Ligand SMILES: *[C@@H]1O[C@H](CO)[C@@H](O)[C@H](O)[C@H]1NC(C)=O
């Protein structure tokens with residue numbers, strides 16, 4: 001049982017409480033089970049709060065958007081269905097204060113960005129709504145514990161990106177600020193809620209918004225959010241992402257932020273012009289620096305699933321469509337799946353892209369929906385990888 005191995009760490013020297021026992025270089029053992037969403041779909045917004053996992057909205061196979069929210073209760077093992085107040089896709093999902101599930105912004109059926117945030121209170125089981133300062137699609141949601149940050153997104157079509165950050169506190173009061181970049185970044189958000197630390201990095205920026213020819217460039221800007229005490233400290237000048245790229249996946253646990261895979265530009269002398277990478281960059285929140293020694297996934301992956309589960313960060317799926325997981329042990333900074341032995345390696349049963357993923361109770365990883373058959377069909381299939389038992 002890995003749970004006893006986790007450091008109660010949180011970046012403050014005086015709160016280091018370690019229950020560490022010797023680190024075994026072993027893959028956690030996973031139980032496997034399957035389930036079905038109530039409606040097959042892709043581009044689902046997923047988040048978890050306590051025992052509950054939420055799979056909200058998304059795109060149906062015929063292209064329409066849905067308001068359906070499938071909810072899984074890990075305690076009772078029951079699924080139920082609820083609804084967003086408006087059908088939409090490209091919703092930003094996240095948790096807040098270990099109580100609320102947030103479904104922020106998105107695009108409606110006419111591809112219009114929305115400012116609507118649907119809020120589900122897991123204590124009362126009720127929905128309410130608030131508005132972002134500006135409408136946007138696919139905003140990134142970062143749970144900083146006492147505050148959720150809703151960052152950037154698409155303000156119209158793909159070329160117009162947002163600099164806005166809305167901050168929602170545990171009383172559901174909302175305020176806004178701006179990252180203030182000349183060319184806004186459409187990045188990746190990761191956080192460790194119990195530590196109140198998050199990062200926005202990587203992705204792309206458009207250096208010629210509104211002009212006839214866009215100039216999309218991979219972004220190396222890194223912004224670190226700290227909400228250990230309020231107000232939120234937003235440092236837009238954190239050390240730049242070492243290998244600018246877009247389409248990466250990332251997650252944080254144990255003071256380690258890992259960003260893996262994505263697309264990189266080649267050069268005229270080093271074709272192809274765009275390729276998928278196996279590179280994994282590590283940011284250590286203890287030192288506030290990127291590690292000079294990037295790691296490697298077992299295969300190049302783009303838009304991979306990336307989830308923190310205990311001290312592990314799991315990468316799955318992506319272009320090369322391997323079913324295998326890459327499992328990073330943040331205690332040793334090594335991939336435990338590279339061990340060559342006969343043990344069963346956890347793997348997806350169904351190859352899929354654009355799937356939703358979430359971890360419940362820090363030990364159950366759920367992968368839901370997405371596209372199958374070379375992206376032609378939407379699936380309702382759900383795969384659950386359970387590392388909760390010793
Ligand atoms: C897509 O399918 C849903 C569910 O079957 C249906 O309600 C909706 O009208 C369909 N949309 C289109 C554009 O056919």
Ligand SMILES: *[C@@H]1O[C@H](CO)[C@@H](O)[C@H](O)[C@H]1NC(C)=O
Nearest residue numbers: 115116117128129130131132
């Ligand atoms: C959010 O915005 C909508 C339309 O822009 C408005 O009708 C609604 O009253 C607003 N809700 C809140 C809680 O401010």
Ligand SMILES: *[C@@H]1O[C@H](CO)[C@@H](O)[C@H](O)[C@H]1NC(C)=O
Nearest residue numbers: 133134164165175176177178
């Ligand atoms: C907050 O949002 C309002 C409404 O969109 C906007 O006018 C204002 O400039 C924003 N404030 C900052 C600091 O971005």
Ligand SMILES: *[C@@H]1O[C@H](CO)[C@@H](O)[C@H](O)[C@H]1NC(C)=O
Nearest residue numbers: 217219220221240241242244
């Ligand atoms: C970050 O990107 C900018 C603009 O693309 C570039 O000028 C700068 O050299 C990059 N910095 C690093 C450390 O890669």
Ligand SMILES: *[C@@H]1O[C@H](CO)[C@@H](O)[C@H](O)[C@H]1NC(C)=O
Nearest residue numbers: 061062372373375376377378
């Ligand atoms: C995949 O989608 C196509 C087009 O919508 C449909 O004709 C086909 O039956 C689907 N295949 C499966 C296996 O559902």
